[in-house]
Amino acid sequence: MQYFKLVYENDFDGLIEEIEEMKEYFRNKEINIGISEIMEGKTHFINIVFSDNNLNEKALNIFNLHISNILYKALIQEFNEKYITEFITETYFFLSLDELKEIKNISINVLKDDNLAINDNSIFYINNKNEIIKKILECIVNKEEINIDGFLTFRMKVLRDELEKVIDKVVEEYLIEKEYNEFIKLLKYFVEIQDSRIDIINILIEEDGSYHVLDKEGNDTMEDFVKDFMDNRISGSVNMEDILISGLITYCPEQIIIHGNKNCKNNEIINTIKNVFINRVHFCDECKMCSNLKDKSGVKR
Ligand SMILES: [Zn+2]
Structure with a gap:
């Protein structure tokens, strides 16, 4: 591959940064890539050209991984903007509005953040993210052009399931913590009202x-x-x-x-x-x- 084109209409957070990072990576490997952007109406076209005709397999994999990361971030943004509220309120209708709001905020952070604190749940989140990126990778290999909006429209249905699994986990963790906090509150109350029987x-x-x-x-x-x-x-x-x-x-x-x-x-x-x-x-x-x-x-x- 010598040439790649990324097309999109919506502004996606982190897209330019990811491209810059990719450029930097290849510069360090002494592989030159030229990047130019043009706009036609509302549509952005980012053209990526490699100076080297025969990009080795590793470099190609890295390139695909960067593009997959861009698509992952765009997927999360689209999901958070359009689908998350509906999913949470419909699935967890039994929770209060405040709780739903809190769960939405936590979920958005979990989906966006790649610097999660390490615990059992974060391992689940990281695995899930990798799984999604793997699925995205399979879709883009050997493509010379990706239209991000089109990709999201076409793939959202399948990838949504994976994102919803993350939210289910967030809710599970949230409810366990809530139950624990209520238990602690009760025990604290007992301790406060009781006289000490031992010093x-x-x-x-x-x-x-x-x-x-x-x-x-x-x-x-x-x-x-x-x-x-x-x-x-x-x-x-x-x-x-x-x-x-x-x-x-x-x-x-x-x-x-x-x-x-x-x-x-x-x-x-x-x-x-x-x-x-x-x-x-x-x-x-x-x-x-x-x-x-x-x-x-x-x-x-
Ligand atoms: Zn001691």
């Missing part, structure tokens, strides 16, 4: 992630936690984290000191304790109990 609780986290709960004299309190928990238990499975939280809520300590936090295998539990007990929570890394933890793990102090 200090020490939580020791062993290297294997297991917990010990001691009062200020060093007596094991975990047994009491377990007993209380079992007495009040209705049904369902039990884990140490549930027992720990339940015990803390019941005893409502004035201070919670967490030793060996770096051994924790479940950050969620620590976050929950922090969110519920806020400034009653302290972290310690240097007391006798901490050095006992270290001695057991073989670290000399």
Whole structure:
């Protein structure tokens, strides 16, 4: 390929930047490309000419990837402008207007942003984006001309499904977080209205992630936690984290000191304790109990 033409009517964000970036990439590889733009009426024509007749396969792949990125961004823009509101309000009609608005904003950011914080969900989003770009790539290989508006009209129906999957995931995450926040609010309320039954609780986290709960004299309190928990238990499975939280809520300590936090295998539990007990929570890394933890793990102090 020596020649490529990009045609579009709508202004698409990031299109010029992507082209500049592509030009820069090829300049660094000592491959010259000439880019010129003309307008006829409202229609833009961007002509891309390679000085080299025989662009190698790698360079050609990079070129196609840049064009796919341009089309991906245009797709997102078109989807956000024309389809997202309708999809969200129809699919998630049971949510409040404020919630829908919030979900729309989050979704737009997720769809646009390529600098997502890394967690399980962002991996889903990145994979999904790559999947869409792969589909776009398949459409453009060996083409010498792409009309962006035409491409979007023709392909939107298929690609919309992929974008809607992203929004479904955003909503799922949003609802889980909302439920969690309500749970935290409830626990905080319990803690606020209750009198403390104990002044200090020490939580020791062993290297294997297991917990010990001691009062200020060093007596094991975990047994009491377990007993209380079992007495009040209705049904369902039990884990140490549930027992720990339940015990803390019941005893409502004035201070919670967490030793060996770096051994924790479940950050969620620590976050929950922090969110519920806020400034009653302290972290310690240097007391006798901490050095006992270290001695057991073989670290000399
Ligand atoms: Zn300590």
